[in-house]
Amino acid sequence: MINEKYEKMLGAKNIIRVLSEFATARGKEIGYDNVFDYSLGNPSVPPPQEFTDTMERLLKDRNPVELHGYSPTLGNPLFKEKIAQSLNERFGMSYTAGHIFPTTGAAGAIAHAVRAVTKPGDEIITFAPFFPEYVPYIEGAGCTLTVVPADRESFQINFDAFESMMNERVAAVLINTPNNPSGQMYSAETLTKLAGMLKDASVKYGKTVFLISDEPYREIVFDGVKAPYVSLFYPNTLSCYSFSKSLSLPGERIGYVAVNPECEKADVIVPMCGQISRGLGHNCPPSVIQIAVAETCMLTSDLSVYEKNMNLIYDKLTELGYSVIRPGGTFYIMPKAMEEDSVAFCEKAKKYDLILVPADGFGASGYFRMAYCIDTEKVIRSLDAFERFTREEYGTC
């Protein structure tokens, strides 16, 4: 018999995919240029030219048997060393190569990090709004995910709710800053308070409560500020990173887990990840991509378009009367819908060829998410549609 659990999962439609497919179908009718598709978080800027140049050079100059050969179980040594060096220089950490485990993107990183610091049956806490894929990620490790309701004033952390939900079954807390879907960046104050509570909980329950920090948007921050580096605030932190957004390589599946050198059993966790891989059927990210990223990990794509798009959208939505907190990073914004039922709101928007995603699945009902990783020219054209939509459907402005 085939596995019933996975068969049943086929019935549940992923609303982002449904909307994205609608956008594609509508695009075939009226031209995709005329569909304002804010559904998918797919980078719209190319990788840095240096990445492409490096790939071409590797293919030309390197012995192909070595270039495409198996990575060592714990990853390419040069990749690990360069990542450690880059994090140390930028954030004042003291990682060595032994603290870095290369993974197939942030999804792979979280899959390993969770299994390293939990056992089946444990509870993991995250904070709304949150990336809905956390549910299968956590359940795949045999754990349960508890979602702390959002602080709707700021989309930082609702500490009162967190405190009341913390319990001895919790093995780890999972955060995502800058945040998908809200675009908010946790402040140093938020992270300091969180670290304090995790330290207290560790003492109270007589065990380390780990922090798993999912930070693929770390390099996409606005207004010239730097995102606070989470691991600096709490030693028992496993940072999960992906080059999907910063180097625009989502399809190449490259990221890492970085274990804070002060973390409990810091020297054991990366070798454990190598063991975890065996049960998951992973074996390191692609070799040629590890080598190319080792040489370009200090760079980013030209990410300025995302800030430009954010400002255009934020200004227009504010002008139109939307309640929205200005994003500090990512390529998402999460305004409040003009009616309580954000699903109905997004459905009405489709008439104006605006593809918006209700944020209910992200733990923020009444809000919607826009992924503005699209051409600025298209963003500008979409603003008129937004104005018509808002005026005709809700009569404001």
Added chain:
Amino acid sequence: MINEKYEKMLGAKNIIRVLSEFATARGKEIGYDNVFDYSLGNPSVPPPQEFTDTMERLLKDRNPVELHGYSPTLGNPLFKEKIAQSLNERFGMSYTAGHIFPTTGAAGAIAHAVRAVTKPGDEIITFAPFFPEYVPYIEGAGCTLTVVPADRESFQINFDAFESMMNERVAAVLINTPNNPSGQMYSAETLTKLAGMLKDASVKYGKTVFLISDEPYREIVFDGVKAPYVSLFYPNTLSCYSFSKSLSLPGERIGYVAVNPECEKADVIVPMCGQISRGLGHNCPPSVIQIAVAETCMLTSDLSVYEKNMNLIYDKLTELGYSVIRPGGTFYIMPKAMEEDSVAFCEKAKKYDLILVPADGFGASGYFRMAYCIDTEKVIRSLDAFERFTREEYGTC
């Protein structure tokens, strides 16, 4: 607390890795050219030039945002179509793209196939000699692996033992032909008999018993014959493939599951694999590699060196009095050791700078494995060492 299970796994040494590290260390003393390292199954021939040319062309000509963008959840459509077409042409199958699920090598393929057709607690049967990584692969899915003892006459399948071990808990049978470590290819007769027994068991227990066929060595076959295509013998077959060996791309993590179109629920299994990926933290193999392999999947590296090496080793070992069944494929050979304790045998061989792997971990105690994916020139030089080793330690020939 960190996960104790994975921490404990760190204590267990992998004998292949230990021997490979010994070979590297010894190489630093006397030059690696003088170490006859038969430990690791790492391809020694480059990928076809067409693969490298295709990669370079893609990097030059394609829009990099598309080239490196997310694959669809169920894989790149062109890759799936080309694989289906290639299998249909070569083996007379009737796959469509919908029956192909791209994976990160055969490890990823088995991880998905096992979860698709079992539930935790189920039993999976395999046949000695077998690839020891099957243990973590199967246990990672929450199942147990039962190993049917080897047929030491032929290293085909020990059907009597299989029949006595078959039971209602068995959800699937996992085979590997051509076989690592024995180099033997299951004959059409073996596969016909196996299929018959699986059909009978399915009727007897009132449920489909699936066949998971791990076939990364399918294209490395000798004497101009073709390996029988397993899926032709039994409809409920999931074929797990990797391009690690045939295209010499082990580090790039590219392979697939091919679901027989006549398999129970054939149309559902690939979409289920997409759901399984979410819990494992996979998301398709690397995008640029999928596209490049789509264009080169009909090709192979120049694999002739493996047959040349096999003949040299087989002839010499036979001459030296070893009992050995001539391999039909792969780049492995598994002779009987000159003493019962094959660990002691391989330990003695190290004195002659011959790095041989005891086959105990593969379920064939008393035998040893040689991975002869090394330069022919080195194979030739190793034969003298083999002769000295055998004469001086065992006095034969």
